[in-house]
Structures are given as structure tokens and as C-alpha cells.
Amino acid sequence: MSSPHHPVPPDGQSTKPVEVKVRRSTSFRDDAIRRFKKNPTAIIGLIIVFLFLFIALFGAYFTPHDPFAQNIRNAHQPPGDGYLLGTDFFGRDILSRIMIGARISLLVGVTVVILWGLIGIVVGLVAGYYGGWLESALMRIVDAFISFPGIILALAIMAVRGQGIENVIFALAIVGWPTMARLVRSEVISLKEREYIQAARSLGFNDAKIMFQHILPNSLATIIVYSTMGIAIPIIAEAGLSFLGLGATPDQATWGFQMSLERQYMRTAWWGVTFPGLAVMIVVLGFNLLGDGLRDVLDPRMKE
Amino acid sequence: MMQVSNLKTYYPIKGGVFSRVVGQVKAVDDVSFSIKKGETLGLVGESGCGKSTAAKTIMCLVPPTSGEVLYRGKNIFKFGRQELKEYRKEMQIIFQNQYGSLNPRKTVGDMLKEIIRFHQLAEGPGIDKKIQQLMELVGLSIYHIGRFPHEFSGGQRQRIGIARALCLDPQVIICDEPVSALDVSIQSQILNLLKDLQEELGHTYLFIAHDLSVVKYISHRVGVMYLGRIVELTETEKLFETPLHPYTQALLSAIPIADPDHTSIKAVLRGDVPSPNNPPPGCVFHTRCREAMEICSQEIPPLREEEPGHSVACHLYEP
Numbered sequence: 001m002s003s004p005h006h007p008v009p010p011d012g013q014s015t016k017p018v019e020v021k022v023r024r025s026t027s028f029r030d031d032a033i034r035r036f037k038k039n040p041t042a043i044i045g046l047i048i049v050f051l052f053l054f055i056a057l058f059g060a061y062f063t064p065h066d067p068f069a070q071n072i073r074n075a076h077q078p079p080g081d082g083y084l085l086g087t088d089f090f091g092r093d094i095l096s097r098i099m100i101g102a103r104i105s106l107l108v109g110v111t112v113v114i115l116w117g118l119i120g121i122v123v124g125l126v127a128g129y130y131g132g133w134l135e136s137a138l139m140r141i142v143d144a145f146i147s148f149p150g151i152i153l154a155l156a157i158m159a160v161r162g163q164g165i166e167n168v169i170f171a172l173a174i175v176g177w178p179t180m181a182r183l184v185r186s187e188v189i190s191l192k193e194r195e196y197i198q199a200a201r202s203l204g205f206n207d208a209k210i211m212f213q214h215i216l217p218n219s220l221a222t223i224i225v226y227s228t229m230g231i232a233i234p235i236i237a238e239a240g241l242s243f244l245g246l247g248a249t250p251d252q253a254t255w256g257f258q259m260s261l262e263r264q265y266m267r268t269a270w271w272g273v274t275f276p277g278l279a280v281m282i283v284v285l286g287f288n289l290l291g292d293g294l295r296d297v298l299d300p301r302m303k304e
Numbered sequence: 305m306m307q308v309s310n311l312k313t314y315y316p317i318k319g320g321v322f323s324r325v326v327g328q329v330k331a332v333d334d335v336s337f338s339i340k341k342g343e344t345l346g347l348v349g350e351s352g353c354g355k356s357t358a359a360k361t362i363m364c365l366v367p368p369t370s371g372e373v374l375y376r377g378k379n380i381f382k383f384g385r386q387e388l389k390e391y392r393k394e395m396q397i398i399f400q401n402q403y404g405s406l407n408p409r410k411t412v413g414d415m416l417k418e419i420i421r422f423h424q425l426a427e428g429p430g431i432d433k434k435i436q437q438l439m440e441l442v443g444l445s446i447y448h449i450g451r452f453p454h455e456f457s458g459g460q461r462q463r464i465g466i467a468r469a470l471c472l473d474p475q476v477i478i479c480d481e482p483v484s485a486l487d488v489s490i491q492s493q494i495l496n497l498l499k500d501l502q503e504e505l506g507h508t509y510l511f512i513a514h515d516l517s518v519v520k521y522i523s524h525r526v527g528v529m530y531l532g533r534i535v536e537l538t539e540t541e542k543l544f545e546t547p548l549h550p551y552t553q554a555l556l557s558a559i560p561i562a563d564p565d566h567t568s569i570k571a572v573l574r575g576d577v578p579s580p581n582n583p584p585p586g587c588v589f590h591t592r593c594r595e596a597m598e599i600c601s602q603e604i605p606p607l608r609e610e611e612p613g614h615s616v617a618c619h620l621y622e623p
Contacts, residue, residue: 196406198360202365203392204393205422299408300409300452
């Protein structure tokens, strides 16, 4: 607990005005970065996430084969021998398709979770903080959304809005935010009774300030963990929608679409469904490890 | 300075379909007292007797059921947004739980800076100077400024809580059991700090505690609460010398005396405090009172002045 940054020795009850520097921001940030570096699983998570982001952004430029070139003679080639991860039913290179599919799959996963956060955090904060009829009204809306089976609701929205990735994102955001709102609300309800929130109220701070600057930072751990776990949900759901012909169009490549195409050949050509599935798994693992690390790093109580 | 009259705060008990209100916890039931400028009014009572709820109601943290609190002649429950903000500058609270009362994600400096910026109490270098002054005022070093609450001891945290309350330069400070979670040696440090600050800055305190010796040390006047009501209210010396209410007598006789040869006749109370959601009719204390009469279970005794400056709510002293 030594504080090398502070100019005054511990016994120095200074009477003269000394230049006071509140060094928190730098020292806490330095400390957070140092702790992050010491956390091997978080580093692995960061590497995985960056690797996939890199593939999503630039993978299209160095795929080993044309991800869209069909060649029936090459259909269902096993892994190895020119095709590292084998080929699919149309003879397309699976590695190339995973690389090109990373773009849409990650886009869907990350964007949808961000949208959940934006809607769910605001609704959860307002409902939990104000309580009363406002909470009842908001939570009944949330219940109404949750009472629909998610995929059916998404299908209905897709049916109205038509095929396309932006509509997939819209539909999945609509389906998923209520869970986030509930989670945030339950956090807020327990936090708002804490004495430091009461103290903030008695200091005259306005509600928005208390909600966003006092309650929200203290519920970040839960939100981060749920968000990083939640990335998998839209990636898989996008596969489901694509399988039903409502997600990606056949001229696009996504991991989920690839899995749903190859699912029926699982017994004769296991690689077709396994490798895109592994890609989903590794990405989710990466975000999870990163989120876990972030949660620890962002908590000042973990400071050494 | 402050006049509390007939304050009632009931918490609804909800149950059944559509969360109907099926009962009420009468946390504060018809409490009246006044505080003069520069004095310390102590409120004592067992846990659950409504001391903290009374404090929170006066701080406008909990809505009152009825009654009024006049501060400088104005009813605080009728304040608009802006008036309430001004009121909160004059009225601050120190909490019991020093662990829960500080935001774990803010350093001491950030916490104070936020208050100063929000209320525009200082600008530029003046902010740091004010923080420094506050830290010195409560006996903390300026090198503590960059630290997080979990890096402090209990007593230090309570000092931070006091610094936060002092930041707005309030007139009245409500101390909600500020020392009951601290070690005895730290208790005296904090009590002395509060006393010194009062002498220096002329604060008015509403001091809530369950420890009679603490209240005796710091208060000018004391109110004794039982089950949401004030049963006796007088100057500290009078209360400890000539307690009138049977409950106060029982409380005082329970103070241990550090003398093995001393044998006192203790007025031991039997039974438990009745539930505040279903208080007994008449005087709320009659179920445990040794002096209980027939009238006690029928009529609620009003708090009336038995001698000048000594009020008691008991049928024994009815004329």
C-alpha cells in the first residue's frame, strides 16, 4: 500500500499549503495496466480477441482459397492436403470461409451486445432506481418481451423487415435487451440502498448523476461478465436465422450459416460443422477471458 | 433552528395480489422535538425504535407519512427541487456503517472534488486547497487524498465521512450512530473530533446512538425513543440524575458500573420490544412496564412538560 507518488511523508501533518496533486487517474491506470499484465488468462483473452478482430478486418486479403469459388469435384475434402480444414459440400475451402465469415459473425455478436447494453442499462437503471409505477410499467414491458420465445420473436421481426444482416442485428437486439435490463435492475435495487448512494442523495446530486456516475460504475462487473458471455448468443442465433433463410443471404459467409449448411453432413464430413463451431467457441472463450480480466482490473479493491 | 412536529413515517407492508398494502410498520410515530442552534440533541433507543428512520426522514431520504419539519421556519417537505438542493447544503448526515457509506470506486480526492464541482464551491486551484483544508480539519494527511476507501481503517473512514459532510459547510449535521461500529478507543477520537468541530464551526448536531455513555458525553439534551415514539426528552444531566419514565429508568439501571462490590437494584425489563407493525394499544411501553396501570393500555400518554425543560410521556405524571 505504499504510495510513491505522494510528496509528503506519512508523518508530515503539513500546515503550509502544499501543492496537492490528486494522482489517482494516472496511478490507478498504471496500476490497472500492471495488474492486467500479470493476469495471464486476461492476456490470452486479449490475444484471441485481437486475433479474430484482425481476421475480421483483414482476413479477406489473404485467404488461402477463394471463399466463394465452388468446385463440386472438391466437395467434402477432409482436412489437410491443400485444404487445411477441408472443404464443404460445394467444394469451398472451410478455412477461407471461416476467415471471411469472421467479419459478419463478430459484427453481429459485438453490435448486438452493445445494443443490449445501451437499451438494457438505461431501462434497468431507471426502473431499479425510481421504483414504483415506473418500474412496474417498464418491467411489464420487459416481461412481455421475455415471454416470447426469442427465436419466434426474431423470426417475426425478420419477416416484417426482410432478410439482411442489419435486420438480423435489429431483431436480435430487440429479443435480447430485456434480459440485460432485468440484470441491471436487480443490481441497481441492491446498490441504491447502500449508504454511499444515500449520501450522494443527501449531498444534493441529481438522479442522473447518481445513476450514471455512482450506481453504474459499481455494477460494471456484472454487466461486463454478462456481455462477454452474451457475445455467443447472437452469433449462434444468427446461424439459426440463416438456417431458416432469414439471416445471411447465400452470397454471404457467416459461421452460423456455414454450420447450418453443413450440419446434415456431420456424420460423413465432420469438419464442415466442427471448425466453424470451434471458431465460435474460441471467440466466446476469448471475450470471456478478457471480460473476466477486465472485471478484476476495473475494481479498485483489487489494487495491490 | 429546527422544529419537528408530529412526524410520522410508516413503511407499507405489501402483500397479496397487485402488491396491496396489507399493513404498516410504524417506524416513526408522532415524534416532535426541536433543536436549537449550536446544540447537540441526542436520540437514544434500542435498535428498531425508529431513530435512523427519523434521521432519514429529516434528510428527505425517506418520504414522511405526515407531520412537518420546519427549518428556519420553512416546511422542508414542501420544498421544490432548487430549495431542496439549497437545504441539503445546510444539512448533512454521517452514517453508521463506514464500509458502506463510501463509494468503493472513488478515491477520497475524487469524492470531495465531485461535491465541490457539483455545488461550485471553488474553482481551479481553489478546489485542491479546499480538499486539503478538509483533510486537515478531520485529521487526515493530504497523502491520503489519492487513496480508495478500502485502503483505510474504520476510524479513518469515519473521518472521511465527516469530511464529506463538512464539504458543503452545513449548519446541521445528523450523526446516525457514527461511532457504534468503531472500537472504544477510536470512538473517543471521533467523538472528540465532532466536539472540536462543533466548537470551531458552530454546528448543530442531531446525534443518534444506542450507547448511553456516548450520548451522555456529547449531547446537551437527550430524547429517549421507544417503538417509534419519544418517551422522555430533557437536558442530559437531568435525564441521568432524575429519569422520570420507567423505560428510561430501566435503561439507566442497565449501565454496568465498574465496581465489583456495587450492588444495584436493576429494573430489568422482561420480554421483547413489540412489533412496530402491530404496536400495543395505549402506551406502547405498557406491556413491559412495572408501573403499568389500567389506563396505560387504553390511552396514549402525550409528551408533556413535567418540569420546565423536562418532558415525559407517561400516565404516572398525569395531573
